[in-house]
Amino acid sequence: MLNDHISTGQIYLTMGHTELRRGIDGLAVIVQEHYSKEIRENDIFIFCGRRNDCIKA
Template sequence: MLKDISSYDGIYLACGTTDLRHSVDGLGIIIKQQFKMDVFGNYLFLFCNRRRNRLKGLCWDKNGFILYYKRLDGEGARFKWPNDPNDVRNISLNQLELLMNGLSIDPPKGFEEIKARDFC
């Protein structure tokens, strides 16, 4: 049976792009070697392709791996995925919902601090 998403100890994004031809073993190697994390932990790991329209999720479930796959269809449908290829980010359930709805998980940037300047 599939796990309740709120039961995971962490939800991790593999930022940047991932070759989604990798299946369970290939994604597990990325988790273990590149991110130095435990693939058998109670975590959901998410990966996105270069075109940002496909997503794979991998998690361990007591006696085997679960591999999730989502493909967006429609003109211009893209995930707002973080770009840093060497980064893995722990996100919240709320951020995952934003991501699945096509929104950015990063808050928008507001005005920068304005400093007093000399008038000529």
């Protein structure tokens, strides 16, 4: 789903690889615990897979 870029908050690109089989809840836990970030409605977090040919936002 594409969103309107005007309403986008901060965009964060995570370093390293992430297990992309995790669901939205699992990725939210990574953001909150590992990066100590509060999840806000308009923020975008981008995760890369092991081979760096796939991303999940």
